[in-house]
Amino acid sequence: xxxxxxxxxxxxxxxxxxxxxxxxxxxxxxxxxxxxxxxxxxxxxxxxxxxxxxxxxxxxxxxxxxxxxxxxxxxxxxxxxxxxxxxxxxxxxxxxxxxxxxxxxxxxxxxxxxxxxxxxxxxxxxxxxxxxxxxxxxxxxxxxxxxxxxxxxxxxxxxxxxxxxxxxxxxxxxxxxxxxxxxxxxxxxxxxxxxxxxxxxxxxxxxxxxxxxxxxxxxxxxxxxxxxxxxxxxxxxxxxx
Numbered sequence: 437x438x439x440x441x442x443x444x445x446x447x448x449x450x451x452x453x454x455x456x457x458x459x460x461x462x463x464x465x466x467x468x469x470x471x472x473x474x475x476x477x478x479x480x481x482x483x484x485x486x487x488x489x490x491x492x493x494x495x496x497x498x499x500x501x502x503x504x505x506x507x508x509x510x511x512x513x514x515x516x517x518x519x520x521x522x523x524x525x526x527x528x529x530x531x532x533x534x535x536x537x538x539x540x541x542x543x544x545x546x547x548x549x550x551x552x553x554x555x556x557x558x559x560x561x562x563x564x565x566x567x568x569x570x571x572x573x574x575x576x577x578x579x580x581x582x583x584x585x586x587x588x589x590x591x592x593x594x595x596x597x598x599x600x601x602x603x604x605x606x607x608x609x610x611x612x613x614x615x616x617x618x619x620x621x622x623x624x625x626x627x628x629x630x631x632x633x634x635x636x637x638x639x640x641x642x643x644x645x646x647x648x649x650x651x652x653x654x655x656x657x658x659x660x661x662x663x664x665x666x667x668x669x670x671x672x673x674x675x676x677x
Contacts, residue, residue: 445618449673452611452633459604459640460662466492466647467655469561469582474652476563477521477530482578488566490581491551492648493593499552500593502564502581506547507574508539514571515539520549523563525556530563556585581650601644608637629672636665 516537555562562583570576619626646655
């Protein structure tokens with residue numbers, strides 16, 4: 437690599453590295469929240485998965501809504517019992533909210549619950565677990581979500597998510613483009629670095645998506661693979677000199 441291109445090459449790796457770190461930190465908190473949420477209130481169970489909609493992040497002074505829809509698939513009227521347990525400062529303490537839905541055949545109703553940072557556990561997470569009773573042909577459904585609490589003034593949780601994802605994508609992309617331009621045509625160790633950067637970018641993206649969609653087990657695997665790929669990028673970059 438020529439001396440004139442060295443500063444741009446260093447900048448490309450720095451930008452790429454910042455993007456990777458941002459993405460992994462963001463993914464780590466989402467995955468951590470979902471791992472902890474999976475242990476919340478084990479007594480509330482179901483036979484199938486409930487489609488529970490939760491915010492990913494809340495600001496410390498923000499209030500939001502968690503909701504789920506329930507449909508009567510039977511050909512007769514049903515009274516469906518829906519329960520939500522929401523954390524309150526300690527895992528062993530949570531508030532119960534229960535409602536009975538009177539559903540005609542084919543009818544759907546949405547149930548909403550209010551959550552805020554005052555519900556946080558460990559000072560950083562809010563856990564919600566919702567379920568409905570089994571009433572044939574409607575199975576008992578259950579789902580849990582973990583919400584990350586962040587204290588950043590003047591931003592909502594949704595804005596933080598957009599900023600975190602946007603900066604991660606932009607910094608990783610700019611870093612890779614700069615490296616490509618500095619080492620074009622790619623060959624030897626420069627190509628090895630680019631290949632490792634590409635794989636790392638993909639795996640970081642997978643980790644973030646797993647965190648967003650609550651798939652914490654594959655998210656943990658992607659996070660560990662990301663750490664291994666970081667070492668690989670550093671090794672190849674050092675060899676390029």
